[in-house]
Every structure is written in structure tokens, then in C-alpha cells.
Amino acid sequence: xxxxxxxxxxxxxxxxxxxxxxxxxxxxxxxxxxxxxxxxxxxxxxxxxxxxxxxxxxxxxxxxxxxxxxxxxxxxxxxxxxxxxxxxxxxxxxxxxxxxxxxxxxxxxxxxxxxxxxxxxxxxxxxxxxxxxxxxxxxx
DNA sequence: GCCAACGTTGGC
DNA sequence: GCCAACGTTGGC
Numbered sequence: 001x002x003x004x005x006x007x008x009x010x011x012x013x014x015x016x017x018x019x020x021x022x023x024x025x026x027x028x029x030x031x032x033x034x035x036x037x038x039x040x041x042x043x044x045x046x047x048x049x050x051x052x053x054x055x056x057x058x059x060x061x062x063x064x065x066x067x068x069x070x071x072x073x074x075x076x077x078x079x080x081x082x083x084x085x086x087x088x089x090x091x092x093x094x095x096x097x098x099x100x101x102x103x104x105x106x107x108x109x110x111x112x113x114x115x116x117x118x119x120x121x122x123x124x125x126x127x128x129x130x131x132x133x134x135x136x137x138x139x140x
Numbered sequence: 141g142c143c144a145a146c147g148t149t150g151g152c
Numbered sequence: 153g154c155c156a157a158c159g160t161t162g163g164c
Contacts (some may be wrong), residue, residue, distance in 0.1 A: 054162055117146060117161050
């Protein structure tokens, strides 16, 4: 099982919006970046991801799970763009802020730190464990 | 609100 | 196929 990070803006798609979709989940649509799309193509059902809020919050706030593998993005007719579906698994006990992540030596290589603009990114196993620990949340 | 970093587009 | 111009993202 692989780990990922999905970036959203709370004003566009919040954690509460994601939770409201329940186990049915929702398309992670709107991605128009090849790197991000390619990562989604690699995802398998059951893979886990962090739900990160950019801009105002700048924090990881919860864990999601991939519940449908890559398929055409329903928000465009352009067949270059695909997306997966994800569902909320659980909220973090405490959000883990970008500041915390940047100041933790163990997370220095996170894509979030190295390439802040990429909206869908891989997370290393070790990074997954550390961020869950900082969020005082069960990593499984 | 600014701007650096990055990705994409289009002229040559 | 290169690269200048432009648009967007996201941290500050």
C-alpha cells in the first residue's frame, strides 16, 4: 500500500465537504497537472492519503482512502485528465501545520517542503508515520 | 497583496 | 526543439 497527499483549499473543498460524502467518496477532480495526474494513475484502491489544506490553514487535517482507481475526470471533455475517488477515513486529533512539518528534520524531504506547488504527491512510509504521530492519530 | 517558483503555450 | 511570455499556485 502506498501513501499520498491531496491538497485542497478549504474555500473550494473542505474536510467537512469530504466527510459529508461518506464511504461513497468523491472524485478528486480538477487536477490539470501532468505530474499530479500521473501519481493518481499509480494509485490503487486502499491506498491512503493525507488531506492537506493550502492557503489559510496550511495543515494536514485528516486521512483519506482511495476508493476508485484512475478514470476520466467528469469535469472536462479533455481526455488527458483523469482522477481517482477518495473517501474520508478519520480526522487528525490535532492538525499538523506546515510550520511543524518544515521544522521537523525527519520531514525535510517531504514533497510538500521541496515542491510546494504540486497538488497530488507521494508520501514516504516514514513520513506517514511521523506526520500521524504529530497529529496524535492512528496511522492505520 | 506580493512575488517566487513552476508549468504551459506558442512563435520562431 | 528552444525559449520568451504568460498564467497559476501557494507561502509569506
